[in-house]
Amino acid sequence: MSFSHKILAWYGEHQRDLPWRKTRDPYKIWLSEIMLQQTRVAQGMPYYHRFLEAFPTVRDLAGASEEKVLKLWQGLGYYSRARNLHATAKMVVGEHGGEFPRTYEGLKSLKGVGDYTASAIASFCFDVPEPVVDGNVYRVLARYFGVDLPINSTEGIKYFKELAREVMDTQNIRDYNQGIMEFGAIQCAPKKPYCLLCPLNESCVALKEDKVARLPVKLNKTKIKERHFNYVVFLDDNGHTLMEQRRGKGIWQNLYQFPLVESEQELDEASLQQEIKDKNGIPELGSLTLYNTDGPIVHKLSHQHLHTKFWMAKTPGILEEGVHWNKIAAFPVPVLIADFIKTFKI
DNA sequence: AACGCGGGGAA
DNA sequence: TTCCCAGCGTT
Known part of the structure; x- marks a missing residue:
């Protein structure tokens, strides 16, 4: 069985029940993706529900004051996400008739939507075969394929994106992308993953070479x-x-x-x-x-x-x-x- | 290419 | 304490 099929099989068995997985509404997917940037699911979850209650549609969000948007965002951190969220809502309503772009490039042109988020929305909502590469995916790929290029170097970013594209399942891109991230979050965890029970342990390079704890490689510690x-x-x-x-x-x-x-x-x-x-x-x-x-x-x-x-x-x-x-x-x-x-x- | 940007949970 | 989380924008 191929890498992607193993991921899909694992995902079918172990996926969590998350609200944004029940919809293909670009507004809801976009909102969840922005909130989950550098943020754990558990931390973002209550914010997601409060935002949808306060702003059921992108038009509601666009019509709100920035102060109200920031107030709802309070405590979630990285507040540029909230300011960009609001600006993009206004843009979608004002320039796109309330409809989100349906292509990777179109999505990426939105404020606060970068490489990862554009791929996520495009694949989750519109089945566009773009690979997502987030922190989880870096970890899974680095370990399984034994890649020690730093994930935050220019070369590493390019290499992992190409690798991710090679191994993705274009026919099931929505579940595959969700699956590999879920696999990284639950099974291939940052610290002390339980490799004994991992369905990919027979072909994992890091496990074979005893490098699980040292991969992925990341450079530059932020000085305080x-x-x-x-x-x-x-x-x-x-x-x-x-x-x-x-x-x-x-x-x-x-x-x-x-x-x-x-x-x-x-x-x-x-x-x-x-x-x-x-x-x-x-x-x-x-x-x-x-x-x-x-x-x-x-x-x-x-x-x-x-x-x-x-x-x-x-x-x-x-x-x-x-x-x-x-x-x-x-x-x-x-x-x-x-x-x-x-x-x-x- | 390097840096700035929050807050919190897990080990 | 240390790490890192469904990253992005600016310089």
């Missing part, structure tokens, strides 16, 4: 940047606070936060007061009270550690631009801010 955040949480006599929207290029673009003072080192109250004097846009304030007195909260992203202090600023009088504390739940905020709001009691 240490940053120091000081959030100033204003509270006036009306129970209003200040929120600002993050602009520019970095993390959490278009999400909201309390007024932020970033510094090279950890700040105490005096040095923070000095920093604020040099910064315009922040109102005059009296004394600052540190909220997290046990030490900075370290919010860990995959590429940054954010050492964070929340400073309470009780402000006499009224904040003109303020928003009532009871209203801030509607703002899309990073998990770091959401966690603070959750624990802080006025």
Whole structure:
């Protein structure tokens, strides 16, 4: 039996019951694929249901505000996915009459839809014989065929894509693509796969050469940047606070936060007061009270550690631009801010 | 070609 | 702790 037929047979026996496998609706498939980029199924699942409830069709999504889209995305990370999702929904409605493109190239032209996602939508919805190559597929192919080219090198990416194309089942592309990814997720797992029970163990090169644990090869560990955040949480006599929207290029673009003072080192109250004097846009304030007195909260992203202090600023009088504390739940905020709001009691 | 971009679960 | 997840866009 060929590689692809073994994958298909395994998939027939072991596939999970996932909602996006019950449909060929490009909107639902697209939504699920964007959400699952670099995201586990278990993490994305509740978001998928909430999005479909809030936006049953691509027109509903296109008609929503970006703020509402980001709010629903809150906590899922990689927020450019949400911004691109929204932009693409508008594009599909405005330029394509509400219909998704049906070709690989057409799909790939959409914002947020790259090589993998275009192949996934094309094959799942329209039976286009394009191979999907995601993290699972890299692992399965690298091990089964004993390929030690780095999966994140230009040469490796090209090689694995061609290999994937050679071994795919063009007649059952939908189930085959789903199957090889499912196989990688469940059977050919990253750590300690149970090769004894694997239906492909007789012909797996990595198993034969005892290289399972070392494949696939991946280069470049991301170095972590240490940053120091000081959030100033204003509270006036009306129970209003200040929120600002993050602009520019970095993390959490278009999400909201309390007024932020970033510094090279950890700040105490005096040095923070000095920093604020040099910064315009922040109102005059009296004394600052540190909220997290046990030490900075370290919010860990995959590429940054954010050492964070929340400073309470009780402000006499009224904040003109303020928003009532009871209203801030509607703002899309990073998990770091959401966690603070959750624990802080006025 | 290299880098930036979140958050969480598993071992 | 470390790894990595149905990757993509920018530089």
